[in-house]
Amino acid sequence: MIFRPFATLSINARCRSTKPRAPARHDSFEGWIDNTLSGILTLLSEPPPSRGSFHERVCRTRSGMKSQSKHLILLLFALLMLAACGSGKTALPSATPRQAVIDQPTENPPTGNPGDPPSEQADVIFHNGVVLTMEQDSPRAQALAVRGEQIVAVGSDEQLLALQGPDTHVVDLEGRTIMPGFVDPHSHLFNDAGSVGMDIDQAQQKALEYGITTFADMFVTPEFLQEMQDYQQAGKLRMRTSLYLAYSTNCGDVLGDWYQEFPPTRNPGEFLRIGGVKITADGGTCGRAALSTGYPDGGYGDLWFTQDELNQAVASFQAAGYQVAIHAQGDLAIEQAQNAIEFSLGGSPNLLRHRIEHNPFARPDLLGRYSEIGIIPIAWGEYPTCAEVNDSYYSSYFGQEPMPWLEDWRAFLDANPDLPVAWHGDFPYASLDPFHHLFSYVTRQEMDEDGSICQPPEWLALHRITVDEALPLMTINAAYALFRETEVGSLKAGKFADLIVVSDDPTSIDPLEIKDLQVWMTMVGGTVEYCRPGHETFCLESPEESFATGSIEEGTSVNLALGQPVQVSQSQPDGPPENAVDGTEALWSAGADSPQWIEIDLGGPSLVEAIRLTVAQYPEGETIHRIEAAGPGESLRLLTSLEGFTKENQVLEFRPEAPLTGIARIRITTTASPSWVAWHEIEILGVPQE
Ligand SMILES: [Zn+2]
Incomplete structure (x- = not known):
């Protein structure tokens, strides 16, 4: 580390x-x-x-x-x-x-x-x-x-x-909140990065910024597998990644038995892993989901295999020790996938954790079978509420009859209380931001492109699950679906330090605010992989490191603050702001408790080598002072925070490792003090740059 x-x-x-x-x-x-x-x-x-x-x-x-x-x-x-x-x-x-x-x-x-x-x-x-x-x-x-x-x-x-x-x-x-990094067990983050104009580096960076620390890439061809292995060997892989080798394309074309060369791996701690194989049982991205209710414009969608073909395929993977992930969207495909897994298990427990992906149109009579057979359902987070509310897009396409089944995770959880139902983000087919998925799980609302919120009709609103139900789907259950639950997915001694600092607690805020939650820090295996600018103190970094530095010739520094314009949060009549920069013992006093601030305009960009504060405080005690700085036209950024026991006439000096360059103003905000906020003097040592 x-x-x-x-x-x-x-x-x-x-x-x-x-x-x-x-x-x-x-x-x-x-x-x-x-x-x-x-x-x-x-x-x-x-x-x-x-x-x-x-x-x-x-x-x-x-x-x-x-x-x-x-x-x-x-x-x-x-x-x-x-x-x-x-x-x-x-x-x-x-x-x-x-x-x-x-x-x-x-x-x-x-x-x-x-x-x-x-x-x-x-x-x-x-x-x-x-x-x-x-x-x-x-x-x-x-x-x-x-x-x-x-x-x-x-x-x-x-x-x-x-x-x-x-x-x-x-x-x-x-x-603030710390929780496990999100685990997305079904994504196209890397294999489809190009379709949204990103390369793998950029896609990985984005995912880390959204707090995803482990994921599975679901469409891996021989060429892409080689690319990923090279990527890892180059030391560039920063997320725990499971690869699912493609048995067939999304149009149902079987790619052959190339996967046999690459057995699944489940070694603890490995970053890049062969997770299993992916079979696409029906349409969705190519062709249409296979629905028993039929489509308004005719047909029942596209099943890519017969039941017997799917049975034989799954049984052969079972025999070879591969976990199978079966894409199934329509109820006909879901039923077929359930049957195939049941057939290949022959009554044994599902030790290889065969999964069914997406499951949007699970007929009510199929819900209990996930538990009976022991299949892990992988459930979308984001629901397309706006498209349905605005244009009846889905009901006109699929017909009214199957709409009540559509992504009814409430019914899934109720029918399968002991099953590790898992989330999936399925990027780029849905948002990369897990908090958008969480927001949808718990409200069934969606934010439209113009920022407005689409409210679900009543039947859809009843499909909500709670935050406490949804978060395990997105962390520990998803880790289980990837055979990584002993390593990640929860915060427990002995597990990898894969975790995120979040701006607020999703379990206690108004659910409407969940979509606005921010990830401030992402850690993978004890290493900070992302730090949101402005939140460096959560990232084991000194905020000072975000400032540019220069050098000052020895002996040339002056007090840049002396006589400069000063702004303050408020003042007592007998302690005006100018007193803090007048070179005398006279003090500025806010005449009030913290938080209070004072800001000094240096009159132009300057090199700053030290900030010296002469305390005016009664009674003595614990204080916290945040020092922020900015260049011309920039907004203030935290430079450092001084915390400790302080008393009258004490001089606090902050000296960055190297002189800071281009500083035009400095603000000191006292956020904690037993005293009214005041300073005898504020000296800023450095040289003007213009
Ligand atoms: Zn997918």
């Missing part, structure tokens, strides 16, 4: 996890004495820090000596109380450093808890989130830890932060 160091987040989180949190406000005597006592107890119980980074120092200032005499008396009182409790140790808190400097990110930050055995340390800990595990016994958690390629623990914040070691990256999810 490759990480870029980000000392600010990880060190600070260590500070928080190993020491008691200060109350947000402690105006009262009791609050203050509690805080002081806890600080002293912390100091007594911990070994001295091995080095003095900003964060350790701000942690340590918890026990720093107060300058005001009233506080000193209370502190002595607290020490006496401790002595009276029989503590043999005596330790006076050290003086608070007047000026603290943020250390540069370091490969090996100082150790946190020396008692932790190294083998327990995690590479990454995600905490303070909603973890949707897809594990029935423990469906939700707060935190998750990764080591190497694997998940090592899922649990509460407290349990998992204990796995923190010196090199652990700690990611605060800020209440």
Whole structure:
């Protein structure tokens, strides 16, 4: 696993996890004495820090000596109380450093808890989130830890932060959701990428951006198999990929026994796998679905095989150990596929997990047979509501009679409660975005091309399934359909760290908002494969890395902020914004609690080597300040976030690894503080570029 160091987040989180949190406000005597006592107890119980980074120092200032005499008396009182409790140790808190400097990110930050055995340390800990595990016994958690390629623990914040070691990256999810990466067991992502103007690299990138981490490509010819094997050998394959070798074309032409050279593989952890063979039993993409109800313009659609032919084909694959995936859309084809699987199993359990693909027109009398025979149905997510609502497109094409059967997954789940029914995206025949499929599963609504929502008629609305039912279809059940359920599809210790950070929790938001959910980070096997711009803190990256850098000749830097125009969220009359850039002790005060911001216009693009903030704060306590920056005409982007225990007149300095170039304005937003938000001075050190 490759990480870029980000000392600010990880060190600070260590500070928080190993020491008691200060109350947000402690105006009262009791609050203050509690805080002081806890600080002293912390100091007594911990070994001295091995080095003095900003964060350790701000942690340590918890026990720093107060300058005001009233506080000193209370502190002595607290020490006496401790002595009276029989503590043999005596330790006076050290003086608070007047000026603290943020250390540069370091490969090996100082150790946190020396008692932790190294083998327990995690590479990454995600905490303070909603973890949707897809594990029935423990469906939700707060935190998750990764080591190497694997998940090592899922649990509460407290349990998992204990796995923190010196090199652990700690990611605060800020209440966001982590869930398994989507598993799409039937797609044409790679083999049909060209039909939507993409090459394989681009298709793979898009899928990762939508949070798909495992998929199956369903139409693999000898040439395409070679192409995929070359692709993997070139080190370019980033998603777990199962290939289904084509026995016949979508028009029913048998391609021969070429597949025999390529037996299926089910080795744990393999990225590229021969999943099985694909048979196309009826029309749909070539010709028409085989429907017992007949078409309004005549005929019963296209069955490509006789029952006997299909029986013999499936039986031969069964004998050779191949999983079979049978495309069947009309009820005649579905029935034929069920019969063929039943025939080839001869009463034995379906250990090879033969599947039926699509299943849109399953007649009600066929529903129970999936469970009876043990067949895995693969069910579309997106329903074409708009085409039907706007133009009666489907009912005029297929006739009214089979319409109530069409993709009735509600009936599927009710008839097969113990079967791992699985989703499929079937890109490019439906959206690549799994959240569009989830939205359709749970609302049966669809977003039209103009962005409006097409409402389902009542009979169709009754086919809704719930989010809690749909998510397993798209993760763990789909993994089962690919023989990968012991590796991926749920978040559990020992499985691969294939997971996504999602903007919100699909199980708790209004279902109408599901279609707008965003994937902010996609991880495959412990490696971040996608990071949505602006969300770098969820991706083990420093946001600073998204800024261009330059160089400054030594000794030429000036305070670019001095006397520059300032905007603020609000001001107190006696603490105007200009005071923050006037070079004196005078302060700007918002006269209100956080969040509040102040923004300085540098008057043109500039090279910036440091940002120095002189704290104006009472009472002292935990604060969080986000520093954002932008070039001319650009929108603000997060540069860094300063978190820690701060106090009056402390100087916080942020110094990027290299000077940032083209910076025209800088905003500091205080998002947490026990005090009204204020600054004595903001200095931005650098040189103008024009
Ligand atoms: Zn397909």
